[in-house]
Amino acid sequence: MVKCCSAIGCASRCLPNSKLKGLTFHVFPTDEITKRKWVLAMKRLDVNAAGIWEPKKGDVLCSRHFKNSDFDRSTPNIKLRPGVIPSVFDSPYHSQEHSYSVMDSPKKLKHKLDHVISELEDTQESLRNVLEREKHFQKSLMKTIRELKDECLISQETANRLSAFCWECCQESIKREYIS
Template sequence: MPDFCAAYGCSNRRSLKTRARGITFHLFPKSGKMRRQWELALRRVDFVASDRTLLCSEHFRSEDFDRTGQNVRLKEGVVPNIFNFPAHLQRLVATGNTTTSRRAEDNLPMDLSQDVPKPDVGATGDRSLSLKWQATDHLYALPACPKAIKAKLEESSAQLRKLQREKSNALRRENRAKMNMQALLEELKEKNLINKELKDNLECYSDLPVHLLSRQGVEYTKAQRDFALTLHLHGPKAYHYLRDTLHIHLPHPSSLQRYSSLALQTIFS
């Protein structure tokens, strides 16, 4: 039975496609307190998680994960906080005490947080909301001093470079996930392009560095040639699917004939 993400409006399920996109799935915490925090974060009426209930990685921040081991794990005490709720589940908060507000304030330059009016303790909700809008208008105003403008620009540029690095790292992780031989074999089996026997025979090549196959001009190793010969001989449709559809840089069929001739010469010499 497929494993689906339990978040509102999320259609991700555990499959080859989500694994290729770098999406991981995580069980709800076993402890009662943390599990209850996760359940409340989903904002689903009378929702109670089971021992098999999952959330996908798209509902957590990148810094919530521990990627030091072989498996991607969540850090201790992490609570999901990235959701796409409809309007009736959105919460209107007048003060700046939410997690999103604190994250936004952390990204603002320090000199822009001065002189921001704060709501009185005994103020009404309308008064608090009004002060919030005043603070927002003030924060978006440009400083009058040219040095302050330059400092703000430099800080914004540094933040942009940081986001670009994070995006680049995410793309590299996604490409590594896609360029996994085990994932390719699973996809071929799922599409009925190879049978179980052939898949089992090709398991010995599961640690083959597929990313090297995408580099033009790189000499194929013996393991790569043997893999190509075996797949082309027993699963030609699968071979052409990898080469023509997924654009994996496998040897041309004419090169395979040359490899076969050289192998026969070696055997009978």
């Protein structure tokens, strides 16, 4: 049986060529708190129960409902980072929130604040990872420059210029790290 995305208005289906198109499908979390956050983010109602929709065991969401930063791409199999919440929805039901409507309840505002804080923490973690990788690459580049110079494959002047360039990049990286 072909799995379909559970988001309202999404026609994504898990077909053999889906992964080639960059489309992945993700089962709902087993952790009840995270699963509740997913369901609330979807804003899907159950017309039969007159309440919030509840996912069944085989229900999935496609990768279109997650930001690029929500994915861990460090392994061959693309996975969601732990604790991420889907946040990309295009259905008309999700665009009906207006700033001029009735003020949200404190509970809903707390939920939104928690979501923003979670996104901020994820972004900060992602930034730290990028900066660490950048430092690693800069060290590797400096080592390569030294090796090329030692083997007389580049001149001292070229080595100095390349080293100065790497030093400037490194200093910019450190400045950005302290700003965040």
